[in-house]
Amino acid sequence: xxxxxxxxxxxxxxxxxxxxxxxxxxxxxxxxxxxxxxxxxxxxxxxxxxxxxxxxxxxxxxxxxxxxxxxxxxxxxxxxxxxxxxxxxxxxxxxxxxxxxxxxxxxxxxxxxxxxxxxxxxxxxxxxxxxxxxxxxxxxxxxxxxxxxxxxxxxxxxxxxxxxxxxxxxxxxxxxxxxxxxxxxxxxxx
Ligand SMILES: CC(C)(COP(=O)(O)OP(=O)(O)OC[C@H]1O[C@@H](n2cnc3c(N)ncnc32)[C@H](O)[C@@H]1OP(=O)(O)O)[C@@H](O)C(=O)NCCC(=O)NCCS
Numbered sequence: 001x002x003x004x005x006x007x008x009x010x011x012x013x014x015x016x017x018x019x020x021x022x023x024x025x026x027x028x029x030x031x032x033x034x035x036x037x038x039x040x041x042x043x044x045x046x047x048x049x050x051x052x053x054x055x056x057x058x059x060x061x062x063x064x065x066x067x068x069x070x071x072x073x074x075x076x077x078x079x080x081x082x083x084x085x086x087x088x089x090x091x092x093x094x095x096x097x098x099x100x101x102x103x104x105x106x107x108x109x110x111x112x113x114x115x116x117x118x119x120x121x122x123x124x125x126x127x128x129x130x131x132x133x134x135x136x137x138x139x140x141x142x143x144x145x146x147x148x149x150x151x152x153x154x155x156x157x158x159x160x161x162x163x164x165x166x167x168x169x170x171x172x173x174x175x176x177x178x179x180x181x182x183x184x185x186x187x188x189x190x
Contacts, residue, residue: 002051003028005075005093014045034061041068048072050091050109055145056163059127062091062109072108080112089126101138113150131168143178152187 003026006013015031016024017040023030031040037048048070052058062072072091076082079096086100089108097115100106104118107126112118116130119138124130128142131150136142140154143162148154154172164176167183167190176182180189 001095002049002075002093005077005095006049008077008079009075013049015040034064037065037070038068041070046071049075049093053111053129055109055127055129055147058109059145062127083120086118107144119156125162134166149183 003013013028015029017032017034017036018030019033021030048065049072050058050062052061065072074088074090074092076088076094077096080094080098082088082094082100083102085102086104088094088106091108092106092110094100094112095114098112099117101118101120103120104122106112106118106124109127110124111129113130113132115133117135118130119136121139122136124142125144127145129147130136131148133151134148135153137154137156139157141159143160143164145162146160146164148166149168149170151168152166152170158172158175160176161178163179165181166172166187170183170187171185172182172187182189
């Protein structure tokens with residue numbers, strides 16, 4: 001997803017770092033393990049993206065890259081719609097058909113997946129993942145590292161704490177405290 005996103009923006013990724021994997025992915029060569037990042041930085045490479053689905057792992061890896069001096073630019077697919085008054089944090093990705101509405105604030109390292117909607121004045125902390133087709137209504141808040149599953153809906157103004165997992169298809173109508181897993185309609189802790 002991330003390789004194709006950067007290509008859609010006219011940027012060809014030069015290489016991948018991964019613990020293991022095939023010699024190349026979608027034509028991008030594997031250059032080594034994540035530990036090699038320091039060597040690449042010394043060679044003058046200064047931009048990176050963290051293509052890791054696990055929110056906490058993405059946050060840790062990004063922090064290590066920033067310490068090494070890499071910039072993590074955000075990437076918004078040309079087929080996404082982002083309001084000019086919305087903010088997108090460093091290292092965040094916005095995939096095709098996603099909508100980010102007026103005055104919404106997406107923190108760093110977010111994944112706003114295909115066709116997700118982040119409506120007006122919503123505020124997302126760092127390293128969240130809003131799943132495909134999920135809808136965050138206006139003024140919703142989402143805490144750091146939380147995952148809102150595919151097709152879930154969050155009612156206007158509801159606050160979701162940090163490290164929450166909202167199950168696919170859930171309808172969240174009340175605040176969700178940090179660390180909980182909720183699912184169903186209406187969403188309840190499980
Ligand atoms: C909620 C969730 C985390 C539960 O995962 P899990 O612990 O592996 O749960 P299981 O698949 O073992 O299912 C356990 C029970 O919960 C039910 N269940 C699972 N997911 C559910 C959901 N989203 N809504 C309602 N019920 C659900 C199952 O039917 C099962 O019920 P049963 O015991 O009566 O048969 C997961 O199903 C989910 O929705 N994850 C979100 C993934 C996602 O959308 N990611 C987006 C990125 S692509």
